[in-house]
Amino acid sequence: MKVLWLQSGGCGGCTQSMLCSEPRSLFDELRDAGIEFLWHPALSVESGEEALAILEDCAEGRLAFDALCIEGAMLRGPNGTGKFHLMAGSGRPLTEWVARLARHAKWVFAIGSCTAYGGFSANTPGNPLEACGLQFDEQTPGGLLGAGFQSAAALPVINIAGCPTHPGWVVDTLEKAALEGLRPEDLDEYGRPLLYAGELVHHGCARNEFYEFKASAMKQSDLGCLMENLGCKGTQAHADCNLRPWNGSGSCLRGGFACIACTEPGFESPGHAFQETPKLAGIPIGLPTDMPKAWFVALAALSKSATPKRVRNNAVEDHPVVMPAVRKKGGSK
Amino acid sequence: MTRIVVGPFNRVEGDLEVSLDVEAGRIQSAQVNSPLFRGFEQIMVGRAPLDALAIVPRICGICSVAQSAAAASALAEAMGVVPTVNGKISRNLICATENLADHLTHFYLFFMPDFARPAYADRSWHGAVSKRFTAVRGDAAAEVLPARAGFLRLMGFLAGRWPHTLAIQPGGSTRAITVGERIRLLALLREFRGFLEKRLFGDSLAAVAQLASKDQLLAWADGRPGDFSAFLHAASDLGLDKLGCAYDAFLSYGAYDLFPAGTWQAGQAATFDPVAIDEDTTSAWLAAGQPRHPAQGETIVDANKPDAYTWCKAPRYAGQPYEVGALARQVVAGHPLARDLVQREGASVMARVVARLLELALVLPAMEGWVNALQPGEPFCAHGEMPDDATGTGLVEAARGSLGHWLSIKRGHIERYQIIAPTTWNFSPRDASNQPGPLEQALVGLPAGEGAPPTVQHVVRSFDPCMVCTVH
Ligand code: SF4
Ligand code: SF4
Numbered sequence: 001m002k003v004l005w006l007q008s009g010g011c012g013g014c015t016q017s018m019l020c021s022e023p024r025s026l027f028d029e030l031r032d033a034g035i036e037f038l039w040h041p042a043l044s045v046e047s048g049e050e051a052l053a054i055l056e057d058c059a060e061g062r063l064a065f066d067a068l069c070i071e072g073a074m075l076r077g078p079n080g081t082g083k084f085h086l087m088a089g090s091g092r093p094l095t096e097w098v099a100r101l102a103r104h105a106k107w108v109f110a111i112g113s114c115t116a117y118g119g120f121s122a123n124t125p126g127n128p129l130e131a132c133g134l135q136f137d138e139q140t141p142g143g144l145l146g147a148g149f150q151s152a153a154a155l156p157v158i159n160i161a162g163c164p165t166h167p168g169w170v171v172d173t174l175e176k177a178a179l180e181g182l183r184p185e186d187l188d189e190y191g192r193p194l195l196y197a198g199e200l201v202h203h204g205c206a207r208n209e210f211y212e213f214k215a216s217a218m219k220q221s222d223l224g225c226l227m228e229n230l231g232c233k234g235t236q237a238h239a240d241c242n243l244r245p246w247n248g249s250g251s252c253l254r255g256g257f258a259c260i261a262c263t264e265p266g267f268e269s270p271g272h273a274f275q276e277t278p279k280l281a282g283i284p285i286g287l288p289t290d291m292p293k294a295w296f297v298a299l300a301a302l303s304k305s306a307t308p309k310r311v312r313n314n315a316v317e318d319h320p321v322v323m324p325a326v327r328k329k330g331g332s333k
Numbered sequence: 334m335t336r337i338v339v340g341p342f343n344r345v346e347g348d349l350e351v352s353l354d355v356e357a358g359r360i361q362s363a364q365v366n367s368p369l370f371r372g373f374e375q376i377m378v379g380r381a382p383l384d385a386l387a388i389v390p391r392i393c394g395i396c397s398v399a400q401s402a403a404a405a406s407a408l409a410e411a412m413g414v415v416p417t418v419n420g421k422i423s424r425n426l427i428c429a430t431e432n433l434a435d436h437l438t439h440f441y442l443f444f445m446p447d448f449a450r451p452a453y454a455d456r457s458w459h460g461a462v463s464k465r466f467t468a469v470r471g472d473a474a475a476e477v478l479p480a481r482a483g484f485l486r487l488m489g490f491l492a493g494r495w496p497h498t499l500a501i502q503p504g505g506s507t508r509a510i511t512v513g514e515r516i517r518l519l520a521l522l523r524e525f526r527g528f529l530e531k532r533l534f535g536d537s538l539a540a541v542a543q544l545a546s547k548d549q550l551l552a553w554a555d556g557r558p559g560d561f562s563a564f565l566h567a568a569s570d571l572g573l574d575k576l577g578c579a580y581d582a583f584l585s586y587g588a589y590d591l592f593p594a595g596t597w598q599a600g601q602a603a604t605f606d607p608v609a610i611d612e613d614t615t616s617a618w619l620a621a622g623q624p625r626h627p628a629q630g631e632t633i634v635d636a637n638k639p640d641a642y643t644w645c646k647a648p649r650y651a652g653q654p655y656e657v658g659a660l661a662r663q664v665v666a667g668h669p670l671a672r673d674l675v676q677r678e679g680a681s682v683m684a685r686v687v688a689r690l691l692e693l694a695l696v697l698p699a700m701e702g703w704v705n706a707l708q709p710g711e712p713f714c715a716h717g718e719m720p721d722d723a724t725g726t727g728l729v730e731a732a733r734g735s736l737g738h739w740l741s742i743k744r745g746h747i748e749r750y751q752i753i754a755p756t757t758w759n760f761s762p763r764d765a766s767n768q769p770g771p772l773e774q775a776l777v778g779l780p781a782g783e784g785a786p787p788t789v790q791h792v793v794r795s796f797d798p799c800m801v802c803t804v805h
Contacts, residue, residue, distance in 0.1 A: 009371055011801050012346050013394020013496040019438070020485055020495075025478040027469050037469065041343045045446050045468035047790065048339050075370075078636045086368045088340030088350035120391050124376045128634065164394060164496055221507045221714035247482075247489035255493015255500045256507030260387055262497075268388075273381035275499070318509035318713055 001178040002065040004058055004101065005040040005111075008085050008094045009121045009131055010072025013164040014112035015042050020247060021167035033175045038065050052089055059100040067177065068105035068151075070098055070134060073114040073121040074144040077130035084129050095144055098134070102145055106152045107177050109160055110134045111170060116159035116191065117265035118143075133159075135191065138266040155182060159191035163262035168244050169196045190265060192238060201234035201259045202288075204242035205251075213307040214300045215315035220275070224315025226258040228284055231275045235288040237261035256318075334361060337782060340368075342793060344443040344468075346395045347800030349760075351793065352642070355782045360789075363769070363776035365760045370618070370644040373805040374632045377750035382408060382719050382742050385750065389738070390497040392752070393802045395438075397496035398431040398488075399731035400802075403738040403752075406727030409503035411742055414717035420505015422703045423491055423713060425589040426518075427501060428729065429696050429703075430487045432588075433525075435732035436659065436689040437484075439797045440533075441466070441477040444686065445560070447790050448567050458567050465563070473532075473560065480528040487521050490514050504715030511709050518704045526697055533690065535559030541694035545669035547574070547677060550687065561690055568683045576779065577792035578679030579771035583661035584650055584758070586737070588730035591699055592666040596650065600676065602665065607726065610737070612753065613647040616640070616762035624649065624765065627739040628724065630751035644804045647761035647770060648753045656680060656771045657734025657758045658796065660688035668695075680775075682795040689732075689797070721745045731755055733797050754802035772796060 007015070019026055030036070037044060039054050046054060057063035074095050075084040082093020090097075102108050110116040110133060117138050121131035133143045135157040141147035143157075150156060158177075160169050173193045176182055188197050202211070207225045210216070216228035226232035234242075237259050241251045252259050260274050261267045272278040278285050287296050310322040340350030352364040373392050377385055385404045390397035402424055409416065416424065446468040453459045465473045488495035491508060500507045510518070526538060534541050535558045544550045551569065554562040568574060580598075586605065587594030594605040611624040618641045620633035635641070647654075655661075660680055663671035670691060674684040720742070727738040734755030741749045761770030769777075772793065779788050 007347070009369065011391050011394040011397070011496075013391070013397060016394040016438075016496055019442075019478060020482045021478075022482045023479070025475045027474050027478065041341065042346070043442060043469055044343060045450070047343050048341065051341050051343060078634065081636075083636055084370045085348070088342060088348050088366070088368050089338055090340075120373070120376055120388060121371060124372055125379060128375070129370070129372060163391065219714075219716050220502050221505070221509060221712075245489065246494035248486035250489030250493045252493050252499065254489075254508075255498060256509070257493060257499035260499075274384050274387040276381075319511065319710055 001035045001067055001174070002038045003035060003067045003069055003174070004038045004065045005069040005071065006094065006098065007041050008070065008072035008098070009075045009129065010112060010114040010119065012042065012071070014071045017164040018167045018170050021171050022248065026167070026171070029171060030174070033178055035174055035178050048089055055097065055101070058104060059097065061104050065105065067107045067109060067174065068101050069109045069111050070115045071111040073119045073131040074098065074134065075121060075129045075131050076144070077128060080130065098144060102149070102151065107155065107182070108134065108151045108157045109173070110157050111160055112165050113161045113163040113262055113267065116161040119163065120268050123268040136265060153181070155184065156191055158182065158187060158193060161190070161192050161263045162239060166196070166241070166244060166246060169193070172196070188238065192263065196240050196244070197238040197263065199238070199240040199243060201237040201239050201241045201253070203240070205234055205253045206242070207253055209311060210315050212303060213311050214304045215307050215311045218316050221256055221318040222316050223318065223320070226253065227277065229277055230258045231260070231273070231277050232258035233261035233286070234259040236286065237263055239263045335782070339789065344446065345794065345798045345800060346393070347803070349793070349798060349800050351776070351789070353776065353781050353789070358780055358782055358785060360776050360779050360781050363773045364642050365762060365770060365772050366643045367645045367760065367800050367804045369800065369804050370634070371801065371804050372632065374750050374752060377747050380747050381745070382411065382747055385740065385747065386499055386502070392805045393799060394496045395435060395799055396431060396731040396733065396736070396802065398427050398492065398498060398501065399729055399736050401498060401501040402428050403727035403729045403736050405501045405503050406729060407725035407738045407740045409725070410727070411723035411725035411740065412503055412717040412719055414504045414715055416503070416505040417712045417715050419509070419707055419711050419713045420715065422707055423506040423508070423510070424501055426700060426703050427488065427492050427498070429589060429700050430485065430491070431495065432732040433693055433696055434481055434485055436693055437477065437481055440686065440690065441473055443797070444794050445473070445564065446471070447787050447794065450787055452786050456567070456570060458563065458570065462563060462567060465560070476532060480525065483521065484525040487518060490518060502714055504717060506713045509709070509713040510707055515704060515707055515709060519701065522697065522701050522704065529693055529697065533560050534694070535562065538694040538698060541691065546673040547670070550670060564686060565683070568686070571786070573682040573791055574684070575678050575681055576788060577682040577775045577795055579656055579775040580654055581675060581679050582653055582655045583664045584655040584657050584735055585662045585665040586728040586730055586735045588662060589699065591696070592662050592730070595665040596655070597664050602667070607728065609651045610753070611649055613649060613764040615647065615765045617643055617646050619646065627737060627751040627753055628726070628741070630739065632751070643762045645757055645760060645762055647764040648758050649764060654761060654768055654771050654774070655758055657755045658685065658688070659692050659732070660685045661734055662730060663688045663691060682791050685795040733799055734758060752805050754799065754805060756796070756799045756803040759796045760798055760803055
């Protein structure tokens with residue numbers, strides 16, 4: 001599978017993240033699955049005219065490629081000119097290059113939430129950049145290529161959302177396409193591959209015990225569950241971050257900070273401060289989507305009253321202060 | 334005179350185009366264009382102050398942690414919060430991990446592949462260098478990616494993930510390290526040290542850190558296996574120890590309490606005064622006016638401004654262009670090797686690359702010391718209140734040099750947020766008095782055009798540019 005990769009209104013973080021792919025070197029991993037970069041702006045040797053010649057040949061259908069990977073938002077401004085991002089050396093808007101290239105691609109992959117839904121660029125008040133995703137404007141289908149766009153493989157844009165994407169999400173999705181193909185039922189309603197978006201961030205979170213007892217962190221660096229006070233959206237965010245570690249052993253929650261749902265369209269403007277949980281009458285709004293509110297409130301009251309001292313005390317410290325009890329043989333004294 | 338436009342300039346971070354006026358095969362003048370605008374300074378306006386911690390890392394995927402640290406410092410100043418001892422050590426470790434990983438990525442994936450170009454096929458070193466450094470396929474890439482990923486595992490422990498962590502807070506870090514994890518961190522540092530000593534240097538880090546002059550460096554490298562020596566050999570052969578000098582005026586905000594802040598110009602060291610910075614918008618597609626100190630700075634798009642040629646502003650220090658980066662840091666800090674290289678031949682391509690690799694040798698041992706100094710059980714984060722009205726400045730050193738954030742808060746919301754990234758300094762355009770930026774200056778006189786060797790490529794990449802930061 002030949003991959004052509006372009007970057008626009010993003011930070012390059014999705015490529016930097018991908019280079020962290022483990023345990024094998026990314027290049028060896030991809031090569032052995034038959035995947036090669038026809039051109040990648042951060043990694044390939046061809047520069048200037050040589051690079052433009054490759055892109056022009058691809059855009060004109062003279063040079064075959066399979067996958068178009070785009071990283072970064074599409075900047076259509078000012079006034080629809082695309083001047084906020086002209087492809088260097090060509091004087092043409094990147095949006096134009098992407099539209100021309102997408103017509104020839106078997107697969108189109110949006111790498112990261114910027115490309116999928118518009119990202120922070122689309123969240124400047126009034127969106128002066130006229131930024132959008134490839135096939136979405138935040139939650140609304142549309143974007144640069146239009147709601148009806150299908151690539152040659154009869155699929156919409158595949159949104160490997162996340163800010164940044166996890167290297168495993170990109171590598172596994174590319175390999176799935178190269179080795180087995182992808183079908184519409186492999187994607188969710190926002191175009192995300194279910195191979196990672198079929199889980200919630202909450203699944204496997206190391207703070208699950210605190211969550212069960214509603215033993216909540218009160219301040220940054222506390223060990224407790226971050227949902228009640230510190231803005232955690234792990235119960236609503238589609239991704240397997242706590243099942244598939246980041247950088248060997250990490251995740252946002254393991255790092256001690258809340259999930260801001262960076263795989264969800266529109267996460268950039270949650271309507272409240274990121275590290276705070278908006279509440280109504282003391283009850284967090286934005287409770288887990290698949291749980292009736294009244295039950296949640298009732299269960300929370302019950303579990304709070306049953307919270308073990310260890311869980312309650314540890315929740316508000318940055319390291320455990322009460323250790324799990326050791327049961328001695330021979331029963332109680 | 335003919336004009337050549339070079340772009341897309343790849344193997345840099347982001348989008349870059351360079352326009353060259355060439356006569357008789359030599360560059361007479363250069364214009365550096367950043368053809369992408371992102372406008373993060375506007376995104377911040379009106380948000381809750383602490384939201385900056387979630388937003389600014391997305392300016393840059395390659396120095397996201399430096400952006401976080403600059404925001405956290407500015408917010409800490411606004412709040413009057415002082416990070417805890419552990420929190421400060423943690424932040425230094427997180428920033429140093431990113432900076433060193435960046436130096437490594439730059440050397441192996443961005444810079445060295447140019448030496449494998451067919452233009453150098455007649456050089457004695459070309460065969461060996463191509464085998465090792467050809468883009469994507471060279472055997473160095475297969476070794477360096479696992480080494481890089483292994484080193485960035487430090488971030489899994491210290492910051493949850495990289496890029497884009499929220500662990501760095503005004504009062505320190507959200508992630509307390511346990512007794513067991515401290516042992517793991519040391520093991521990861523040892524593993525990375527092993528890679529550097531075996532493959533990059535072919536010698537101990539201590540031996541590299543002690544090299545004190547260009548003569549010592551070249552004598553040390555002579556006949557030594559290792560990628561650093563391969564670079565020094567090729568660069569000497571191509572004369573890259575004399576090419577690519579700009580103004581030889583250097584600026585550093587100081588890093589990790591290890592390298593001091595200061596400036597250095599014409600052989601003179603001076604203290605750094607943050608009031609002397611301003612930004613000029615003459616050549617940018619931004620509304621023009623008097624140059625402003627970033628605390629009063631503005632970013633107002635004027636997309637059709639005549640004679641403008643980039644989205645990058647022109648930062649100046651006391652009205653002068655300054656170069657920032659690893660070389661600037663080491664010259665300001667007084668490392669004898671960095672000073673000797675600059676005093677003999679100026680800030681050449683070779684000097685910039687040497688300074689980055691020298692930092693690998695200097696900072697990794699310091700990191701081992703910091704991990705040992707962590708006190709599990711003591712607090713990692715201090716807490717405070719955000720005032721409704723305040724200002725703050727955060728000055729840090731990213732891998733590529735001096736990064737500054739200036740913010741003001743009014744009625745509980747961000748009122749102004751201005752950023753000057755390292756590449757904004759290095760790749761700045763002309764200012765109101767028509768002074769070229771450092772790269773524009775460094776390109777003058779170089780060979781270019783039909784049949785010219787890829788010298789321009791080496792010079793541009795020697796700055797390790799990051800355009801997404803530049804146009805934030
Ligand atoms: S999705 Fe996030 S990490 Fe990826 S390019 Fe956009 S801002 Fe950077
Ligand atoms: S911190 Fe977030 S992801 Fe973890 S248990 Fe609590 S709600 Fe779930």
